[in-house]
Amino acid sequence: MRLLFLGDIVGRAGRRAAIEAIPRLRKRYKLDFLVINGENAAGGFGITESIHEELIDAGADAVTLGNHAFDQKETLVYIARQERLIRPLNFPPGTPGRGAALIRAKNGADVLVINAMGRVFMTEIDCPFRAIDRELTACALKSGADAILIDFHAEATSEKQALGHFVDGRASLVVGTHTHTPTSDERILPGGTAYMSDAGMCGDYNSVLGMDTEEPLNRFLTRLPRERFEPALGPATVSGLAVETDDATGLAVRVKSLRLGGVLEPTEPLFWVE
Amino acid sequence: MRLLFLGDIVGRAGRRAAIEAIPRLRKRYKLDFLVINGENAAGGFGITESIHEELIDAGADAVTLGNHAFDQKETLVYIARQERLIRPLNFPPGTPGRGAALIRAKNGADVLVINAMGRVFMTEIDCPFRAIDRELTACALKSGADAILIDFHAEATSEKQALGHFVDGRASLVVGTHTHTPTSDERILPGGTAYMSDAGMCGDYNSVLGMDTEEPLNRFLTRLPRERFEPALGPATVSGLAVETDDATGLAVRVKSLRLGGVLEPTEPLFWVE
Amino acid sequence: MRLLFLGDIVGRAGRRAAIEAIPRLRKRYKLDFLVINGENAAGGFGITESIHEELIDAGADAVTLGNHAFDQKETLVYIARQERLIRPLNFPPGTPGRGAALIRAKNGADVLVINAMGRVFMTEIDCPFRAIDRELTACALKSGADAILIDFHAEATSEKQALGHFVDGRASLVVGTHTHTPTSDERILPGGTAYMSDAGMCGDYNSVLGMDTEEPLNRFLTRLPRERFEPALGPATVSGLAVETDDATGLAVRVKSLRLGGVLEPTEPLFWVE
Amino acid sequence: MRLLFLGDIVGRAGRRAAIEAIPRLRKRYKLDFLVINGENAAGGFGITESIHEELIDAGADAVTLGNHAFDQKETLVYIARQERLIRPLNFPPGTPGRGAALIRAKNGADVLVINAMGRVFMTEIDCPFRAIDRELTACALKSGADAILIDFHAEATSEKQALGHFVDGRASLVVGTHTHTPTSDERILPGGTAYMSDAGMCGDYNSVLGMDTEEPLNRFLTRLPRERFEPALGPATVSGLAVETDDATGLAVRVKSLRLGGVLEPTEPLFWVE
């Protein structure tokens, strides 16, 4: 099975690049399933229902979130009816929406998509390790799902790597998001789970995390806000990770990062096009 | 001019891989200057004088540090006499050692090596932006140094990217360290400074930040220490960044990440070997 | 019912002062129940079994803990058999010991003692609000316990005050610990729960948090350790909070801070001695 | 000389109570100098020029600030002309306004007022210890100022206590602000400097830090904003610290906390009224 995960969409530049790329990528790689993190899709802060629907219409099977999940107030309401929009699993009980969903792929396979959030240098929430463990126990690879994709939205590389090892052999893929910077440590862990510390963002990398450089730099220098943060509008890179799973086990057999457009060096899963 | 920077050496596995690789890399790429971050070289915590000397003897022109700079108590004393060992510039006045040094390369060029530390999610210290600005004013590219290399030891990608833009055009290279995870955002910024958010570590990536997985994972799960952290001893990857500068300007003209050995996908600056 | 709570014992000075004071205070105020926080009783770091027993023998009905609960490795073992030693409730499942205990007072009343830990600026653990809510539901005031005492070990005054309001009317007392500095906001909240943001410590206040001033000050100035932290050994203040509850409701009717000895201004619950 | 310091004014309730109390307190205690922290005076966030002027008109000799100093944008402009409004000294160079000012008291004495901000669990700024040290060297007690008052706006009690010891004997008073909760550790340190970890706030204590309880509690429980923070409007307590200095040395000879009105137990410097 062929999965593609794309990292945090930042603002209009990232959104347009992603929406334009998704149908082409689905076709070029004959993808079975595509997930994209949308926590910064609306001007850098959260996601509106119409943007979520645009992403689904473009061909995303699911959209994951993170600490910015509810920056757009309307998300608190519409998330209930959007079954492909997944917010962090380990938010407090009672949070609107779902933290995991079993989603039917175009090829008929059932994919469990989990979004969880780290706690190191982030909001104080409940344990992501135990929360994920509960989901994987309730819906195990092969018995419950044909593939399992975990978007772990976290800051610290230590927490991400520890989680990768924690679920190794029980998920098809653990991919980090939130730092908006792609790492080059993608690989298959010893137990068969594909891993990458961060998928990077879909946005303009000539920036600070996808936001126009001036204001973030001003704040580091002066410690005072001068203006609002605005997404950078230069050419965006679509950034993420391609994973091929073994249908018999649901585990990963091939993994390769994807970067397309913008100022970063391009790369793609050549094993799917050769 | 050909520069190579290698990220945080973690423990014995990383040290051996680095010491074995350095002479070969110098020769293979005809390097003019090589810097390596050694803050975790001694069992994961700091660096002894003999390890520092081993690295210099192997062919490093300078060794940079970070938050673990003085984990080995002897460093407080011997750093005064080790002119190629650079600790964070923005540590408090009175800290032993130096935060920047002009080092003569084998080709006769003078390279300013700066080590600075971020403040986001790290120790409370003075402003790295202003500290670096002072150094770059005192010893500017071309008038004061043929090349300028900045190792910015920081956690947050926002702070790293902001610093890259802040010095763009005034340094040959800004490279991040500390997360022990290589990023794939290496490129030349609009003003001519080579940039990479994190060089990654020289160590065993089948681990948590180069440390044996069991104890870090135990701490995330139980929040209690059970044992000491021990460096992982599997095959190490040597990870870093190759930069070629224009002799006329000191700015970057080519940049490429390097990864060699271990479990990560290998890459190298092919433009130097073709 | 007459309850006395005493804050974090720091090292030998605090321990001796507390052990000497406890029997006298029990007698002077005709106390029904006395709880003391012992997380720093052993040289500033944790508590040994023999110190715990000394405190119980001196007349404490229960000993509470905090982030330093398991600094002494032996505590992981002996806490199972010490039914009056309470560690934070919201530590991960599987943590040795208990986070709440119903303890029989000398007057035959049953007192529920809860220790919980805040999350703001502290270790990443599970939600103290929900954990406490579950305990109060399982063992409610009057139906399950004659009095309920909550030691909320937390850094941020915001989290402490929010918790006070959260349980107001459902506990006899919420008292903060951890800052080692007594606050003067003790009072009865509108719903009948006694509240004080921090009980202060039992230790030498001519210090930094009960530790000898020199090394903490050195670290603030140089950001480098020079020596170990050592408890200050000057005259200690015994610091805490006296609460009288209404036997019919279990809620507070009188509250007054207690400070005895050392360099702080003394105060005591005069309503019990006049 | 008789000094009174009052802690952070929070919103309208705190402001009205302070403005009403200041003239009465000046008269009742024959005060020579009065300083009040105004960082939350404007609806909880910063201070407008007209509020600042109201406080001065009511009888404050100086107004200090903190992390909320510039929450009202106009402060960036008007602070230049308001010589009695003091913002944290260790903000970056170039920050509008001043971090220390020598202010002439009604009795003709010159009082150096310093506002500095801690770094533990707060914004990343430069070292408050060294910044204060420089001011005390430039304008020493007796040779440069008849009294020296330091408002140390900080979260951690460790940092506050370390600073108290650091300047002991060189300032008349070090008083903490920012936690909005009065401590009861006011005393004269061995070298003669009056010290109190936190002055508390001028505001409604039936609240969370002076803000209406509902929304802060909601955020602790759900981790999501529902509404804006609004100052609590119940009866406010005026909270602070009274210090008498020796005219010959500028050091403290008497110290006593002050609390007036609202839900906290009242206290006052009886040595000035008996």
Ligand SMILES: [Fe+2]
């Ligand atoms: Fe994001």
Ligand SMILES: [Fe+2]
């Ligand atoms: Fe995020």
Ligand SMILES: [Fe+2]
């Ligand atoms: Fe490191």
Ligand SMILES: [Fe+2]
């Ligand atoms: Fe580091």
Ligand SMILES: [Fe+2]
């Ligand atoms: Fe403590």
Ligand SMILES: [Fe+2]
């Ligand atoms: Fe503590």
Ligand SMILES: [Fe+2]
């Ligand atoms: Fe405040």
Ligand SMILES: [Fe+2]
């Ligand atoms: Fe503040």
